[in-house]
Amino acid sequence: MKKKKMFLRMITASLLRRRSRMLVALLAIAVGATILSGLVTIYDDVPRQMGEQFRSYGANMIFMPSNGGELSGDSLQQAKNRIAEKQLVGYAPYRYENITVNERPMMAAATDFDGAAKTSPYWRVDGAWPSGVGEALVGKETAQTLALNVGDEVTLTYDLDKTPATADEAANTERNQNSAAFHVAGILDTGGNEEKYFFISIEDMEALTGKADCFDMAELSVTASQNELKTYADDISQHTDGVSARLVKRVTQSENTVLSKLQALVLLVTVIVLLLTMICVATTMMAVVTERRKEVGLRKALGASNKSIIVEFMGEGLLLGGIGGLLGSVFGFIFAQAVSMNVFNSSIQFRWLLIPVTVVVSVLVTGLSCLLPVRSATDVDPALVLKGE
Amino acid sequence: MSLLELKNVSKIYGPLKALDNVSLTVENGEWLAIMGPSGSGKSTMMNIIGCMDKPSLGEVILDGVDISKESSKKLTEIRRDKIGLIFQQFHLVNYLTAVENVMVSQYYHSMPDEKEALEALERVGLKDRAKHLPSQLSGGEQQRVCIARALINHPEIVLADEPTGNLDEANENIVIDLFRQLHREGTTLIVVTHDPEVAEVAQRTVVLEHGRPVKEIINESFEE
Ligand SMILES: Nc1ncnc2c1ncn2[C@@H]1O[C@H](COP(=O)(O)OP(=O)(O)OP(=O)(O)O)[C@@H](O)[C@H]1O
Numbered sequence A: 001m002k003k004k005k006m007f008l009r010m011i012t013a014s015l016l017r018r019r020s021r022m023l024v025a026l027l028a029i030a031v032g033a034t035i036l037s038g039l040v041t042i043y044d045d046v047p048r049q050m051g052e053q054f055r056s057y058g059a060n061m062i063f064m065p066s067n068g069g070e071l072s073g074d075s076l077q078q079a080k081n082r083i084a085e086k087q088l089v090g091y092a093p094y095r096y097e098n099i100t101v102n103e104r105p106m107m108a109a110a111t112d113f114d115g116a117a118k119t120s121p122y123w124r125v126d127g128a129w130p131s132g133v134g135e136a137l138v139g140k141e142t143a144q145t146l147a148l149n150v151g152d153e154v155t156l157t158y159d160l161d162k163t164p165a166t167a168d169e170a171a172n173t174e175r176n177q178n179s180a181a182f183h184v185a186g187i188l189d190t191g192g193n194e195e196k197y198f199f200i201s202i203e204d205m206e207a208l209t210g211k212a213d214c215f216d217m218a219e220l221s222v223t224a225s226q227n228e229l230k231t232y233a234d235d236i237s238q239h240t241d242g243v244s245a246r247l248v249k250r251v252t253q254s255e256n257t258v259l260s261k262l263q264a265l266v267l268l269v270t271v272i273v274l275l276l277t278m279i280c281v282a283t284t285m286m287a288v289v290t291e292r293r294k295e296v297g298l299r300k301a302l303g304a305s306n307k308s309i310i311v312e313f314m315g316e317g318l319l320l321g322g323i324g325g326l327l328g329s330v331f332g333f334i335f336a337q338a339v340s341m342n343v344f345n346s347s348i349q350f351r352w353l354l355i356p357v358t359v360v361v362s363v364l365v366t367g368l369s370c371l372l373p374v375r376s377a378t379d380v381d382p383a384l385v386l387k388g389e
Numbered sequence B: 001m002s003l004l005e006l007k008n009v010s011k012i013y014g015p016l017k018a019l020d021n022v023s024l025t026v027e028n029g030e031w032l033a034i035m036g037p038s039g040s041g042k043s044t045m046m047n048i049i050g051c052m053d054k055p056s057l058g059e060v061i062l063d064g065v066d067i068s069k070e071s072s073k074k075l076t077e078i079r080r081d082k083i084g085l086i087f088q089q090f091h092l093v094n095y096l097t098a099v100e101n102v103m104v105s106q107y108y109h110s111m112p113d114e115k116e117a118l119e120a121l122e123r124v125g126l127k128d129r130a131k132h133l134p135s136q137l138s139g140g141e142q143q144r145v146c147i148a149r150a151l152i153n154h155p156e157i158v159l160a161d162e163p164t165g166n167l168d169e170a171n172e173n174i175v176i177d178l179f180r181q182l183h184r185e186g187t188t189l190i191v192v193t194h195d196p197e198v199a200e201v202a203q204r205t206v207v208l209e210h211g212r213p214v215k216e217i218i219n220e221s222f223e224e
């Protein structure tokens, strides 16, 4: 239809030939749409990103003896095998024993250091991780108590019998003891209970205590949703003799809290950006309408109805909204990608759906912000064209 | 029946009577000039005849319809269908080309038709300027675009407020020639002017002073 063609010809001419003014409006819309689509992408992607971050931030599942006794290496292996290999980020079994150092009672923990480094990535080690037999990682608190430094030697003593009840008893009875000397490879700083322990390898513990194949617990780091984790835990507890799997509530819960807080923040920023965009577009359109009062008067004098004035300005606004939205969805992805690379160190997948969504939202927002300015255009009196202004 | 009849029309702005009890009749096909000092109410009268303003008192009958009683929506329709406007300031849409400016008038009236618009420009001698923007046209050329625009929908009555006020003599003559052609085709013309030369060529001149018609001159030597 010819009328439509003329309509398009007029609004595109207005946008193309009055560039500078329209560029400001377009810029406002495009920036708004960029931040909008960028933030929505991040909002959408944050749980996945954060999930990975948190998973690498320690264990989210533990294995415990179900009957209050001890765990055998076999049952641990069985339980561990129930978790898909690619979801298992880290696995570290632990065994705790009472020992003495210079007659002082202390705790020793045996673990697999490679596994512990994965399930407890936040451990900070001064010196080096133990790399073989006869090396120990000493908790910071214990190291201070015993005045131990990296490179020192320390002798751990294990009572093969029952631990003496009193110091008096310890002094008087003939005791069956086993001692071993350890080289302090590193001092462990965690800010937690671990700072009280001596960490040694499983082989060393077996040699010191003369007892093999028994563990107190195991820590696991698994990449899975809360629901999946729960399914794993139930499955393991049911099908593995003597092993009870539990989720580490404290970490996962705080993870969810942080997540929802972060998402709420992103949402808030999105809403604010939308509002700012609307204000900016409305102000620009207001200026455009004021600037074009004469033109509006002229059009009215030529017989334009209020409706056609509204349709023309809206047409321009919505066209701008569409173009701005299109630009915004592309730049928004680039923006989200940059944020993701910098903050989370991983890339985001492009979602085609985001283009139409951003365009539609941007058109709606532009339309909404144009309502008032465009209404004010209809107030223009056609008689003003005859006044010598 | 006359095409236009003003009956005791007044326009009152507070203490000021911009039009004071004016009665005037314009016949179909007549060419009327309106003269008068600045502030005498010429533009006020044109606004009322052009359906862009309403009188405070009195009746204005245009083509059998009393436009002093109509809603502004209806006035817009009448303006679109019956009236062609030419202004002193050329008033073109500055981001549209000459031919597009003519088409805007078609657009609001009925259907844009580029061929017809080009013919209208040809008639005012601007065919080769059709694709120029107003800023690329001289004042005289802009005014001729305005005239082409005013004529494109074949209005019954053409109102021109100081159409030659900003033009040099050569362009003034072009505009007057165009008015002659229009008159020959039977269009009713009302031209407000300060310029006696422009008034002289009309059939009749009405002189306003303080909102009242004080003199009427019939041009005896008018040649059809
Ligand atoms: N909207 C208005 N409000 C108040 N007074 C007005 C208004 N419009 C016009 N007037 C006054 O009415 C009087 C007539 O104005 P008008 O524009 O009709 O004069 P004019 O004859 O066209 O003058 P000019 O030759 O300078 O164009 C003037 O005194 C003017 O100040």
Ligand SMILES: [Mg+2]
Pocket: B042, B043, B044, B161
């Ligand atoms: Mg005037």
